[in-house]
Structure formats: C-alpha cells, structure tokens
Amino acid sequence: MHRDIQTDNWISVCALDEIVPNTGVCALLNDTQIAVFHVEDNGPRVFAIENYDPNSHAAVLSRGLVGSLGERIVVASPIYKQHFDLQTGECLESPEHSVITYPARVEGGKVWVGL
Template sequence: MSWVDVVELDQLAVDRGVAAMIGDGHAVAVFRLSDDEVVAVDHVDPFTGVGVLARGIVGSVGDRAVVASPLHKQRFDLRTGDCLDDPDVSVRTWDVTIVDGMVRVADHRRHESAA
C-alpha cells in the first residue's frame, strides 16, 4: 500500500473539508472532525456526479459524523460512506494516517460503494 500526502494537519480546519487527487486518479474529500479524527470519502456527489463533497456541511446525526452535499443536501456518514437519505447510495471511504503532521490518504479504497 502506498500513501499520498494531502495536507498538513494544522492547515486542515475542524469540520471543514479539502479536496485532493490521489494516486489512482480519484478525487477525495478529507475532513478533520471536532474530535480531531481525520476521515476521507469520495469528493464526487453520487447524486449529481459533481465534485463538491469537500465543500459540504459537516455535522452529526446522533453519534454519526456526516457531510451534507452542498447541492441537494443528501447526508453521508463520514466513517462508513453510507447515505442517510437513500440506503441504496454510498460513497467510498479511504484509509487515512497522519505522519509527522502530514495527513496522508491511501491510494486504495477502504470501503467500496454499494451503488
């Protein structure tokens, strides 16, 4: 497995996302949550095909950290990729690690989308 440097952790604002291209040509959205966990999901909104999820609204539903698409507001669980508004749709999640303050995303998918 190889890793792609995405952003310095101290440059990643809490509850905000950044978009990055990783080794296999996929755009990912990387988020730093309020508990300092860093997660990554596909950047492309599966409902519209547009790369916007890094600009989505981060929040929670119960104990689930979610991002709402800025276009039509469908919510995606940031840890599993599941869509809370349509159980037949999900986004892929990606392994993330932090090394010497650098957020790195694996160049392979952790969780395949069901769609």
C-alpha cells in the same frame, strides 16, 4: 453499499493545520478526487471519502457541511443536502448512493490517505 479501500500505499495530502477543523478539502490522488475532512472532537481525526456526489452527479462533497446525526459524523452535500457517514460512506437518505471510503490518518502533523 459502501466500498472500503484497504491498502499499504499511503500518500501525504497536506499538513493537518492546513485544513480548518470541521471542514474538508479536495485532494487529487492518482487522478481520483478525494474529500478529506478534519474533525475536532476529543482531538483531531481525519476521514477520506470519494468527492463525487452520486445524487447530484457533481464533485462537491469536500465543500459540504460537517456535523453529526446521532453518533454518526456526517457531511451534508452542498447541493441536495443528503448526509454521508464519514466512517462508512453510507448515504443516510439513499443508501444505494453511498460513496467509497479511504483509510486516513494523521502522522507527523500531516494527513495521509491510503490508496
């Protein structure tokens, strides 16, 4: 089961144009690695999930391939290729290995993540 983080504490990560569309970057926020993704589909959207892949036990999700499975926007882990839903954090192949999601938004041309 995924865990959503709800907060009013927003941190600026980078400018939106510093993330190539349909890729991710890793941000270290309060000693936590967070994978931040810039998705272009009907305008720019951003997503933030835990960077740690519980299947491979490595912090690599920000380097995964972004795509879609049906209506879901996902990232495929670069190691074992499991798919993580960027909105819910659910691991589609192994739901017990889902990851934390964080609120993310674009404001003033910058990417903001809520902690």
